[in-house]
Amino acid sequence: MPTELESLLDKKNDNDFVGKMIVVSDSNADGSFLIHHFISQVTRDGHLLCLVSFTHSFVHYNTTGTKLGSNLLRHQQTGKVVFVDCLTNLFGGKEVLADECASDHVAFSTASNSSLLTDLYHTIYLCVKELMKNYPALPVCLVVDDCSLLLSLGLKVQELVNFVHLCHFLLCTTVGYCKKSGYFILTVHNDQNCYDEDEQLLKAHTLHTCDIHLHVEGLSTGYSQEVHGELIVEWRNPEQSSSKAALSRKHMQFRLSEKCVHLFAKGMSDAVL
Amino acid sequence: ICPRAMSLLESLLTGEDVRAVSVQDSTHLNGRLLLKCFLTHWVERYPSIHVFLYDMEEHRWTNGLAQGIRERMVLHCGYSQHWCGEKDSDLLKDFSVQKCVEAVGHAPLQEVAIIIDSVSTLLLHHTLSHVIRSLKLLGSKVASLLYLVHSDLHDSHVMAELNHVTFTRILLKSQEPTDNCTGQRGSCSLVHCKKSGRVVKKDEVYEVSEGYQLSGREVDMIPIVATRRQDPAANLTFSVSLTSKEKSDRAKTVLPYVRPQQPASSGGQIHYQPDQSDDIDHSDPDDDLDI
Numbered sequence: 001m002p003t004e005l006e007s008l009l010d011k012k013n014d015n016d017f018v019g020k021m022i023v024v025s026d027s028n029a030d031g032s033f034l035i036h037h038f039i040s041q042v043t044r045d046g047h048l049l050c051l052v053s054f055t056h057s058f059v060h061y062n063t064t065g066t067k068l069g070s071n072l073l074r075h076q077q078t079g080k081v082v083f084v085d086c087l088t089n090l091f092g093g094k095e096v097l098a099d100e101c102a103s104d105h106v107a108f109s110t111a112s113n114s115s116l117l118t119d120l121y122h123t124i125y126l127c128v129k130e131l132m133k134n135y136p137a138l139p140v141c142l143v144v145d146d147c148s149l150l151l152s153l154g155l156k157v158q159e160l161v162n163f164v165h166l167c168h169f170l171l172c173t174t175v176g177y178c179k180k181s182g183y184f185i186l187t188v189h190n191d192q193n194c195y196d197e198d199e200q201l202l203k204a205h206t207l208h209t210c211d212i213h214l215h216v217e218g219l220s221t222g223y224s225q226e227v228h229g230e231l232i233v234e235w236r237n238p239e240q241s242s243s244k245a246a247l248s249r250k251h252m253q254f255r256l257s258e259k260c261v262h263l264f265a266k267g268m269s270d271a272v273l
Numbered sequence: 274i275c276p277r278a279m280s281l282l283e284s285l286l287t288g289e290d291v292r293a294v295s296v297q298d299s300t301h302l303n304g305r306l307l308l309k310c311f312l313t314h315w316v317e318r319y320p321s322i323h324v325f326l327y328d329m330e331e332h333r334w335t336n337g338l339a340q341g342i343r344e345r346m347v348l349h350c351g352y353s354q355h356w357c358g359e360k361d362s363d364l365l366k367d368f369s370v371q372k373c374v375e376a377v378g379h380a381p382l383q384e385v386a387i388i389i390d391s392v393s394t395l396l397l398h399h400t401l402s403h404v405i406r407s408l409k410l411l412g413s414k415v416a417s418l419l420y421l422v423h424s425d426l427h428d429s430h431v432m433a434e435l436n437h438v439t440f441t442r443i444l445l446k447s448q449e450p451t452d453n454c455t456g457q458r459g460s461c462s463l464v465h466c467k468k469s470g471r472v473v474k475k476d477e478v479y480e481v482s483e484g485y486q487l488s489g490r491e492v493d494m495i496p497i498v499a500t501r502r503q504d505p506a507a508n509l510t511f512s513v514s515l516t517s518k519e520k521s522d523r524a525k526t527v528l529p530y531v532r533p534q535q536p537a538s539s540g541g542q543i544h545y546q547p548d549q550s551d552d553i554d555h556s557d558p559d560d561d562l563d564i
Contacts, residue, residue, distance in 0.1 A: 158397055162397070173333075173356075201426065204426055205426060207300040208393075208426070237303075238328075238329070239305065239329060239333045240305040240309060240337070241333075241336040242483075243482060243483050243485055245457050246448075246457075247303070247448075
């Protein structure tokens, strides 16, 4: 039975997102529940997953995934999930070697910022290649959580945008390695009340390329026990493949519970009705 | 009935007096729609149209274009060349006027129209001065140059520099689907420098129907349908109007506190009508003064 989020995204088949780039952004709220949902969905659909995280450890994703009904550890042991730990090993001393992509955790390091993303991309490329070698018929999903943290490390927006374009090219294009049999999910953070030019620019760059944009923001009136925020879903058509509108949008409110997210139209929370 | 004058946007679509045109869009206003409208119309005018694509791969960009249009345009995909790592021909990394002219080939440049999608991606890989010099030079060599700029990716300084080298800029202001959802309508601001040197600024609305067919009109020329004023007293069950006798009686009515007109006398006079309770002393109050 599809979850409320899958119904909102109009997901009818397992491969609906293949070939697409999905951007998850948040402002004055935590949108990480969407990433956990997508990770859970990828493993339930039987797809391959390369999870790159700058924010949490593998244990966190596994624990949260268990509540949502997926066993990340088991999928990792069967070779369908690779976790790239950028949280603990960002500037470690271990070099990336090609055969290390077969291991469970892939760490990477670099001396300077400009080659950090090159090394990271190289790591991702090898991980994706290894996943597809083991399971050639399955789509592969790359999840990067959270891209905008790299701006705090001093990386330039231009370098990050090039990295995003590279990942998009790798997974979502017919000429990339995955031959459009992959999809790319990326999180960016941009608080609207504290103006950060770099974060805004990064978000704008990713939006011009993506196919689906999910934006989580807090309520403008403040915190509420019954309504945890607003979720705006945009379906984008950047290539303008017809004369029809390139952008369609749905605006909902949500409440998070232990195991799922409840969605409802604005002002239609159970507490209000 | 006078035929409607062509809007500025429509005249640009015909290729008349077109040199360098920039379409400025943002994340919520897709300028690629106008690019494809221009392409659809320009294939009828220019013998040779070259599209330099840097934002996405070829099959995605041409998705939705009629087969006849695809056959009549030449697409150079700098995006695929760059990200595939083609060192010999990388139109994104090696962007220059010379490379573009080489890519155009043997077609006479005065009959060539060039479309660039987008300049924002070029600015990720090249300096502003190089891109501006190249656009200016390219625009002077070819018949018409059209390029897309994502205005929310650049600061005001960069946009001002880009505006300086363009002869026509189209800034998108709004977009929404049409009522039947098969097309789009929107509004834009145009600034057009004619060959005579005159600068024209207009706000226009446009509608794009299936097949990227665009029609536009000036915002001021939207016909205002004159509404007939309805008489509010037309359908009442009682009469609120006066007959001619009632009007003349009303005119003759003497209002209680209005005195009839008297001939003007010298000085002002105060007429006082005492009440019954008034106690008026007619003696002179200054009698006891010994002046």
